[in-house]
Amino acid sequence: MDDVTLGPGDLAGTGVYAARDFAVGEVVLSYQLEPLDEAAYLALPAGMDLFVHGYGGRRYLYPVPARFVNHSDDPSCYQDFERGCDIALRSIARGDxxxxxxxxxxxRELVTFVDAYRHALREGTGALLTGLVDRDVRLWMAGRATRGREAYVATVSEAELVSLSEVEWLVGTGRWEALCSAEAETARGRRHQTMLLKAIAGNWQIVYHHAG
Incomplete structure (x- = not known):
């Protein structure tokens, strides 16, 4: 952490500051996300859930100092998710x-969730789909209402829902819920899908799904 230092900020009272000058395009800090299963998530100390994000249907804990990088509408860096680093968008002076x-x-969380959902549909395995829906998920499909993970997986499999396209998102003001609108190919033809997602135990899950 020689290139950056911690100071006052908005994430648990902490922010990250430059300990030296950085040029445009330079890597400011690198990080490696820690995968967490549900048990590990639930065992986190109070307040640590703030630093957990769900990518591709899995939970990841951001390490120090990356977890304390604050949000800005005019950010000094952008995240390179593939490389696991924050890169300078402009010249950054020491102390900034x-x-x-x-x-x-x-x-990124929502895009990778859809990728994971599409993968689960292609593979046709209930285990993959189960991890993406809430245990009390509610589904309305083909004029029938169902409730619970097992019923959801069985109904979606029976309908032969095989793909999603034209995906659009409306993210809630609290960031922890999002509404997905999409088109899907099913055994009954093309059908509109509306899915409500919430971040539950650190991971995005479908809590309500309406298939037109």
Whole structure:
């Protein structure tokens, strides 16, 4: 952490600051996310859940100092999710606050959730789909209402829902819920899908699904 230092900020009272000058395009800090299963998530100390994000249907804990990089509408860095680093968008002077656009994290979470959902549909395995829906999920499909994970997986499999396209998102003001609108190919033809997702125990899950 020689290149950055911690100071006052908005994430648990902490922020990240440059300990030296950075040029445009330079890596400011690198990080490696820690995968968490549900048991590990529930065992986290109070307040640590703030630093957990769900990507591709799995939970990940951001390490120090990356977890304390604050949001800004005019960020000094952007996240390279593939490389696991924050990269300078402009020249950064020593002492400047390191910031990112946290909306990019939310977008990444939702895009990778859809990727995981599509993968589960292609594979046709209930185990993959089960991990993406809430235990009390409610589904309305083909004029029939069902409730619970097992019923959801069985109904979706029976309908032969095989793909999603034209995906659009409306993210809630609290960031922890999102509404998905999409088109799907099913055994009955093309059908509109509306899914309500919530971040539950650190991971995005479908809590309500309406299939037109």
């Amino acid at each position: 606050r390191i910031t990112i656009d946290a909306n990019e994290e939310t977008s």
